[in-house]
Amino acid sequence: MNSKVLKTLEYQQVKRQLEPYLASAAGQQELTELQPTADVAAVQLALDETNDGAEVYRLKGGIPIARLADITPHMKRLAIGATLNGSELGQVGRVLKTTRAIVRFFDDLAEDAPENGIRHLFDEVQELVTLPAVTKRLATAIEGDGHITDDASPELNRIRGNVRKTEAEIRSKMETYTRGRDSKYLSDPIITIRNDRYVIPVKAENRSRFGGIVHDQSASGQTLFIEPQAVMTLNDRLRQNQVAEKQEEQRILEELSNLIAPYRDEITQNATMLGHFDFINAKARYAHAMRATEPQVSAANEVYLRQARHPLIDAHKVVANDISLGTDYQAMVITGPNTGGKTITLKTLGLLQLMGQSGLFIPADEGSRIGIYNEIFADIGDEQSIEQNLSTFSSHMENIESFLDQIDQHSLVLVDELGAGTDPQEGAALAIALLDAIGAHGTQVVATTHYPELKAYGFNRPDTINASMEFDEQTLKPTYRLLVGIPGRSNALDIAQRLGIPQSVVDQARSLTDSDSQDLNAMIADLVAKRKQVEDAQIQLKQQVADSEKLHRELKSEFNAYQQRKDQLVEAAKTQANEIVANSKTKADAIISDLRKKQLMSGHATIKENELIDAKGALNALEQQPKLKKNRVLRRAKAQHDFHEGDDVLVKSYGQRGVLVQNMGNHQWEVQLGILKMKIEEADLEKVKPEAEPKRARATVQSAHASHVSPNLDLRGVRYEDAMTQVDRYIDAALLAGYPSVTIVHGKGTGALRQGITDYLKTNRQVKSFHFAAPNHGGNGATEVQFK
Structure with a gap:
């Protein structure tokens, strides 16, 4: 992209707005090198990355990039065998951290990010x-x-300990x-320091009082800085330790430099990638601050900017406009008075196009489209030059002449x-001739003008449309709104009349104006009025649609609440039935227990165990099961009825767990x-997960809860005497x-x-209480015991 258009459209101002959002030197460098590109794939990739940054900003508040210095010079010095100082190593360490x-x-983000929400960053971070x-x-x-820490080496820690100890002795x-x-x-x-030695300020007349060495004197000569004889040995020892400290620090710096030297390329690549992430982060934050959106990319250069706003104008003052080009027309001629917003409209279109081709989000509503232009040429502003003896007209002609030979269908x-x-x-x-010449190259063009002749040009020429900037006749002020399809009308006579110019003067001016011009202005005024009527009707229709949608949502919410309440009442009724x-x-x-006792007393096995279980199963079948249709997890679990031999199942009518033996x-x-062993209908079975065995402790130190003691004791199939012995040992354990x-599972x-x-639990003093288990946990076939 030519540098002139970047300057004319103030592209650098946009880049300066991005700077405060950057934290790294590499990110600043990437911003410095940022330029619009005509490569469709590169533009889409850059926009995808900005979208990723915006998604991360939404989920996590942005990518946490620390302030990083430029380490490129450090890596070059390592390449020639140099030793980095502490500050340089600290900067490298910050990059690695x-x-x-x-x-x-x-x-961590991979767990929270929605599927397909991040397009490229997960791959780039690899x-x-x-x-x-x-x-x-x-x-x-x-x-x-x-700063080199004391933990950099044991020797440095020892030397610094000696330094501190000696300094304490000297001060004491x-x-x-x-x-x-x-x-x-x-x-x-x-107590002060001169020549790296501790001294005291002594009056000149008392010089011989302390002995020692004079290291300095005041400007007046009245004060001498003397190292007393009594501390000279300690100062010597301190100086030796300080020298040793410097030598050890230099050795550590050399060691660390040699440590990172083999990884120069990896560290440099990391710094570059971190700068790239920083730049993506900055683009996302800048987009959030501007309320910018991601534009779609049209390789056919079908531009459609919805409610586009100029990024360099105060967001509270800027007027948004819809701007389209390249679909139904290739050229747009904007007419209207000065200070009406024509120039800003041109700059908005050009600057947003440059931003989009740079991978930046644009200040426009969602659904906007940008084109991909090889070049954008702009002749905007008064560039007359006294030094070059150029008038305003000559300056414009030179600019236009400079790009007439360069334009094509992608310009x-x-x-x-x-x-x-x-x-x-x-x-x-x-x-008119210049517009025809530009159109002959298939180039898209937007031009502003005061000439009424171009209104007819925009109406008669194919692929060309008129447009104007709206003017409020009541306030005599421009609204800065772009009206596509309506040419601008002259408001000079109306303004003059409203400002108090005598009616006779205004009437004479009208008489001097040709009838065609007056008819054209009348036609334009009628078009503007009708457009306003349509827009008002559209606004009213949108409000009616919004009210209808609101009513629909309220009705739907009330219906859902009704359905939920109905389900709750049904569930409450089933709960009450279950209690019965x-x-x-x-x-x-x-009753069944009484029957068993009578059977044992009579000595005749007239009632079989499976008959008792069947009787109880019939009672269990009376229990109402809650609806699970709104619980996705339970619904999926119940849907798993792919039974296999050996599967753990729940017999719903009995409330008992069992194992599938064979398909009958x-x-x-x-x-x-x-x-x-019983024959059960498949509809009465529900697959369950196997009961988890007690986990074995991995640590070498275990808590008081010994992992080999289970909270359940299963005595089914155990003889009476052995079972009672196991119960006694188990309670103690x-x-x-x-x-x-x-x-304690004992069966029925x-x-x-x-x-x-x-009987045993009643006599154990450590037992607080006990009772049979719930029906779905074994019923009276298991006893739950509470300890004191």
Whole structure:
């Protein structure tokens, strides 16, 4: 893109608005090199990246890029074997730490980002190279400001300890001079440093009082800075430790420089990628601040800017306009008075096009489109030059002549006041000829003019449309709104009349105006009035549609609330029914227990166990199951009825867990329920996950809850005597493990084992309470025990 149009349309001003959002030197460099491009793929990629940045900004508040310096010179110095200083190593370390942080950030973002929300950044972050060992070493040895830490090496830590200790001894010794009786011989009771040695300011006449060495004197010569004899040995020792400290620090710097030297390319690439992420972040934040949107890209140069706003005008003052070009017409002629907004409209179109081709979002509503132009040419403003002896007209002609030979069907031409600065009749003729010459190249053009002849040109020429800037006749002020399809009318006589010019003068002026011009103005006035009527009707229609949609949403919300309330009432009724069934089941359990006792007393097995289970199953079938249609997780779980042998299932009518043994056909399965095998209908089965076995502790140190003690004891199939022994041991083990409660599964059977466990629990002092389990957890086939 030619540099002249960038200057004319103030492209650099937009780039300056982006600068405050950048944090890295590499990002600043990328902004400096930013230029519009005519490569469709490159433009789309840049817009995709800006969209990714905007998505990250929405989800996480932006990419967390730290302030990073330019490390390119450091890497070049490493290439020739130089040693970096602490500040330079700190800057490199900050790049590595930021690299690691960005990789972690995008790992976390992957869990929150919607599918297809991020287009490219997840792939680009894969180019970052993390160097964990190098990063950790630099972070340990160098602080952010370049200071070498005590932990950089054990030797440095030891030397600095000696320095601190020696300094403390020197200060303690010298404080006897500043606070004791010798303080009267000092100019000031302070301890200071001269030539890297601790000294005290002594009055010149008391020079021999302290002995030692004079390192400096005041400008007046009245004060001598003396190192007392008593601290000379300590100062010597301090100086030796300081020299050793400098040597060790230099050794550490060389070591760290050698450590990162093999990774120069990776670190440089990381810095470049971080700068790129910083630039993407800046584009997203800039778009958010401007309320800008992503434009669609039209390779056919069909431009449509919805409610476009100039980015350099105050957002509270700018007037938005719809601007279209390249679909129904290739040329637009905008007419109207001065200060009506014609020039700003031209600049808005050109600047937004430059922004879009630079990968920036544009200040326009969603659904806007931009073209891809190889070149944009603009002749805007008065560029007359006294030095070059050029008038305004000559300047415009030179500009137009400079691009007439360069334009083609992939160019956009913006011309302000075409043909101005010369005789109106000749200027109008020249303007028409220039528009024809530009159109002959298939070039899209938008031109502004005062000449009424061009209104007829815009009406008669194919692929050309008239446009104007609206003028409020009531306030005599422009509204800055673009009216496409309506040529501008002259308002001079109306304005003169409203401003108080005598009616006779205005009437005489009208009489001097030809009838064609008056008819044209009348026609334009009628078009403007009709357009306003249509716009008012459209606004009213939009309001009616909005009201209808609001009413529809309210009705839909009320209907959903009704459906939800109805479902709640049904569920409440089922809950109440279940309570009745539960009471009935409790009574039935008591009856069945009484039957078992009578059977045992009679010694005749007249009632079989499976008959008892069938009886209880019939009672369980009375229980109402809540609807699960609105619970997606449960709905998906119930939909899994792909049964296989060995699957764990729940027999819904019995409320018992079991294992599938074999398929009996006719939608029936043989199910192992404890010690029993039963034939169950497939509709009465629900697949469940296997009961998780107690997890084994991985750590070498275990808590008091021993992992080998289960909270459940299963005694089904165990003989009475063995079962009671296991119960006694299990209760002790559970108490030692600190369990607040346990469950003992004893089955139903004859009831002897259940009664024996009940008698045992009554006599155990550590048992607070016990009761049978809930129906869906075994019922009276299991006992839940609470400890004190």
